[in-house]
Amino acid sequence: MRLIEFLGKTIECSCGKTHRVPEIEIVCAQGLSERLAEFFQNALFVVDQNTVSIPKIPSQKTVVAQGSQRVLATMENVKMLLDLLADKEYKELVSVGSGSLTDIVRYCSVLSAKDFSCFPTAPSVDAYSSSVAPLIVDGVKKTLPAKVPRKILIDPDVIVNCPIDLLRAGIGDISSKVTARLDWVLANYLTGEQICDFVWDDLKDSLKKVLTSTKQILHRDRSSVLELMRAQLISGLNITIIGNSRPASGAEHLISHVLEMYQEIRGEIPLFHGLQVAVGTYVSLKAYDALFEDIHFAKGSPSPQERRKILVDFFNEQIADEFESVYLSKKKAANIDLGRIKDLLKDLYLSYRYSLEASLLSMGVKELLSKYDRKFLKEVIFISNTIRDRYTILDLYDQLQVLDDFCEWFLDQL
Numbered sequence: 001m002r003l004i005e006f007l008g009k010t011i012e013c014s015c016g017k018t019h020r021v022p023e024i025e026i027v028c029a030q031g032l033s034e035r036l037a038e039f040f041q042n043a044l045f046v047v048d049q050n051t052v053s054i055p056k057i058p059s060q061k062t063v064v065a066q067g068s069q070r071v072l073a074t075m076e077n078v079k080m081l082l083d084l085l086a087d088k089e090y091k092e093l094v095s096v097g098s099g100s101l102t103d104i105v106r107y108c109s110v111l112s113a114k115d116f117s118c119f120p121t122a123p124s125v126d127a128y129s130s131s132v133a134p135l136i137v138d139g140v141k142k143t144l145p146a147k148v149p150r151k152i153l154i155d156p157d158v159i160v161n162c163p164i165d166l167l168r169a170g171i172g173d174i175s176s177k178v179t180a181r182l183d184w185v186l187a188n189y190l191t192g193e194q195i196c197d198f199v200w201d202d203l204k205d206s207l208k209k210v211l212t213s214t215k216q217i218l219h220r221d222r223s224s225v226l227e228l229m230r231a232q233l234i235s236g237l238n239i240t241i242i243g244n245s246r247p248a249s250g251a252e253h254l255i256s257h258v259l260e261m262y263q264e265i266r267g268e269i270p271l272f273h274g275l276q277v278a279v280g281t282y283v284s285l286k287a288y289d290a291l292f293e294d295i296h297f298a299k300g301s302p303s304p305q306e307r308r309k310i311l312v313d314f315f316n317e318q319i320a321d322e323f324e325s326v327y328l329s330k331k332k333a334a335n336i337d338l339g340r341i342k343d344l345l346k347d348l349y350l351s352y353r354y355s356l357e358a359s360l361l362s363m364g365v366k367e368l369l370s371k372y373d374r375k376f377l378k379e380v381i382f383i384s385n386t387i388r389d390r391y392t393i394l395d396l397y398d399q400l401q402v403l404d405d406f407c408e409w410f411l412d413q414l
């Protein structure tokens, strides 16, 4: 049976759109890392210091991406790789690594007009099968249009034995699909943003299996780790099907992007993407908990000047200008009926709420949160809804003027 049944299909969707699912060749086979080169003609394999010894590839076909110990997904690193490739003859680039390296190679293949395939070395993100490349460009996280891979080759032994932090990160990134979906349903109701049910229906069962087997994943149970990989690939395809990251990314990703940009601008190495997303997902989950538990928050918002000061302190004047204008042009809900919102979200929230929290706790989200200073974390949450034109639960709280008190309440519980 195919790993994913709807590859290559055209779907007349109830959302009114025709979705074309790309025909990606996905091969999952034991011992594949030993014979990876056999699957390609005239390809160059891009590795980093951590993955260089994983597959058996002739050294003349291998390029080692440069940058820090962990090569970050920045435009500088894309350009550095392009320079390395400048005098080489090849038709295709194959990334051998996890999320950041895959994004760098994917964007390199766009700029050099070559084919792109990937050999994921960990089930840590949903990026492999997606059609976008999230990169930091001049200090700002941008999600750039890119292309899906021609082939995705998976060796179960490699992904089952990946570093434990990448398994934790994988649980973090896949957990976020619950809060991303809640945010999308909320935005559809409050701002009229178009929504699609097909991309949720194709993921929800696999997601449930993953969220109820995170202990087994962390114990490297083979079928549980493979199910996580499968869920990641479906989630990445959902981004491709819709044409943007909305099905996979809500407030939790905005929080992770702020953390990543903050560290990148200071020359620090951020945590793995999925670990930062887990932090954001926990914040989002608690925001939905507060909604359903009818927690009463005091009204009061910092002034626009205070918001600007945080943005300037975190980034710089120019980036603060950019985010301020994104924030000011964001859509707002015409009228807010919290009872109606709860009715709409209740089934989705209740069917995932407990498995989601258990997953996040099992991968160590509390320990991750404990590393941040209270004031810093509050500012991260507070400005996260300024960085992107995407309506989420934090915009609802902002509009109700309770975002500040929600942050305090959230931090009190840690």
Ligand SMILES: [Zn+2]
Residues within 6 Å of the ligand: 125, 126, 173, 253, 273, 277
């Ligand atoms: Zn993600």
Ligand SMILES: [Zn+2]
Residues within 6 Å of the ligand: 013, 014, 015, 016, 017, 019, 195, 196, 197, 198, 199
């Ligand atoms: Zn649809």
